[in-house]
Amino acid sequence: MEEFNYGSSVTYQCDTVERGQVPFSLIGESSIHCTSTDNVNGDWSGPAPECKVVLCNQPKVAYGKQMTGYSPVYTYRASVLFECEHRYTLKGSNILHCNENGEWDPQSPVCELSSCDDPPYISNTFRDHSNSNLFPAGTVVKYNCVGGYELIPGISSASVTCQKDFTWSEQQEFCRRIRCPSPDIRNGTARPRKELYVYEDKIRIECDRGYALKDNYGLMKCERNGAWHPPLPICEPACEPPAHISNGRDNRGWRNVFLVGSSVRYFCNSGWSLVGVSSIRCTAGDGGTPRWDAPAPECKACEPPARIANGQDNRGWKNVFLVGSSVSYSCNHGWSLVGVSSIRCIAGDGGTPRWDAPVPECKEIPRCPNPVIENGKQISIRETEYTVGNRVEFQCESGYILEGSKSIECQTNGKWDPPVPSCIKVGCPKPDVQNGGMVIALDEKEWYDMNENVTFKCFPGYQFSDLWYQSTTDSLAITCSTDGTWTMLPKCEKQINSPLCNMVRESVKFLHCGLSLAELRTHLETQKLYLEIQKFKRGLQKYKE
Known part of the structure; x- marks a missing residue:
């Protein structure tokens, strides 16, 4: 037998178990020592402990929650901490220990209700603000009406109380929607029509025929102060909107209300003409029924012109x-x-x-006949037909002369003006030379053909008036030309014998002698000198006289 001396000690520990098995718990003091009460016999300070499996059940507290000591298995000396849920109060110890008997010590606590739930929701209200979310018995919570609502008549205060059983007192409706007075519009009607108008209701005012709203679009809303906004309007006498005009415009703009006294002016688009009055005015009219003082004008263009035949x-x-x-x-x-x-x-x-x-x-257009002349032709462009304004020019054949106008024009009466001419054979009348006669006149006749010649000679004591003929011949032949006139019909004048005239005649003869230019020049200069001397002599003689 093993012996232990006074004062020695022994320490115990339980055996370990395999992984997954419940461990042994040491029940009693883990260490004891040898002592004596009489100083003679030895005693142990306590009984030896024992190792055994001790398990406590999962601790549960109604309306409570475990804060610490979570474990799948609760063994000897395990501890847990509890706390009550919101609005509950703990009765008992909040800490529990697992004892050697497999029980929790002390007994599990109790969580007792100590507050009402959140105050109830009451429509169209809101609660007074509070920083606390606990509502012990006797707590009073007050309510207010939201915007657009008011206390129902007869209710002085809107509140609920937390009762001793931690329930709220009877709940009821405290607020109703704010009401606006029924719209009574003279000469008009509110739409929609209802028996009761409350906050945020909207109405549209429609005036009776012949009336209109002044400075108001007729839309109103019931406000939270129990009044209509904008204020109820007045339906005043007005004309119906005037007609719009085609191809024009007016100055009404966005206006659709035309009270008595208002006017509308009309304008036509470019190129269109305003027919009627340019401005109309709304008047009271007979019997008080408003009307426009004139019909709306029209914007007109010209009617399509007629088309023409041909x-x-x-x-x-x-x-x-x-x-x-x-x-x-x-x-x-x-x-x-x-x-x-x-x-x-x-x-x-x-x-x-x-x-x-x-x-x-x-x-x-009148047409003129084709103008044809014998012994002649047209010298203008020939046409297939001749209408008013066409002109034709003519020319006769050789040996013929045009009698009438050379140019004629077609007139509106279908006739040519002047009349179409004719081509007559060219001839010259018997030539008559005063103080002279024909040299041969055996066949003297009254009319001579074209190109026929006649010879003239001045009577004795007369000579041709042309110095050229005086110096070259004493007879002259003339010819009937193509225009029916005689060429160079001579004149016979009385012969004048003077030295100067004779000298001039001799000079003319001298020019036909075939002189060279130099000889002719010398002759003319000599002649000039002679004439200047004669002129000087005559001037000197007149001076002496």
Whole structure:
């Protein structure tokens, strides 16, 4: 037997177990020592401990939650910490230990209810602000109406109380929607029509026929102060919106209300003419029914002009003829335009557009007969037919002379003016020379053919007036020319014998003697000197006289 001396000690520990097995727990003191109560006999300070398996159940606390000591197995001396859920109070110890008997020590605590839940939601309200989220018995929570709502008449205070059983007192509706007065519109109606109008309701005011809203679009809303915004309008006498006009505009803009006294002015687009008054005004009218003082005007263009028979115009596909536009006409070949060739659209009196002239007509052009003359021909371009204005010029054949006008023109009556001429054979009348006669006149006749010659000689004591003939011959032959006149019909004048005249005649003869230019020049200079001397002598003689 093993012996232990006084004061020695023994320490115990349990055996280990395999992995996954529940370990042994040491029950009792892990260390004991040898002592004595009488100083004679030895005793151990306590009984030896024992090793055994000790397990406690999973601890549970209603409305509580375990804060520490989580474990899949709770063995001897294991401890856990508990805390109650929100709005619950702990009764008992919040710490538990697993004892050697496999029980928790002390007993599990209790979590008791100590507050009401969150205050109830009551429609159209909001709660007074509070920093606390605990509501012990006796707590009073007050409510307020949200915007657009008010306390129901008869309710002085909106609140609930947490009762002793931690339930809230009876809940009820505290607030109702703010109400606006029923809209009563004279000469008008509110839409939609309802028995009760409350906050945020919208209405549209429609005026009766002959009335309109002034400075208001007729849309209103019930506000949180129990009033309509904007304030209810007044339906005033008004005219119906005036007609819009085609091809024009007016100055109404976005306006759709036309009270008595208002006016609308009209304008036409470019090229269109305003027919009627340019401005109309809304008046009270007979019996108080508003009306416009005049009908809306019209914007008009000229009516399409008539088309012409046997002709055409330049309108093409155009069927609208604005002021300032024009249409030109032309006739088919063989037809003549009677009237103006172009008409123009103008505003006219009172603004009514009209054409500045009547539409012309195409009348058949008169044709003149082909002008033919014997012993002659046309010298202008020949035409297949001759119409008004065509001109023709003629020329006779050689030996013939034109009697009448050389140029004729076709007239509107289908006749030529002047009349068509004729070509007559050329001849000259019997020549008559005063103080002279024909040398040979056996066949003297009254009419001579073209190119026929006649010889003349001056009577004694007379000579040809032309110095040339005086110096060259004492007879002269003349010819009937192609134009029916005699060539160089001579004149016979009384012969004058004077030295100067004779000298001139001799000089003319001298010029025909075949002199050279140098000899001729010397002769002329000598002649000139002689004449100047004679002139000087005559001047000297007149001076002496």
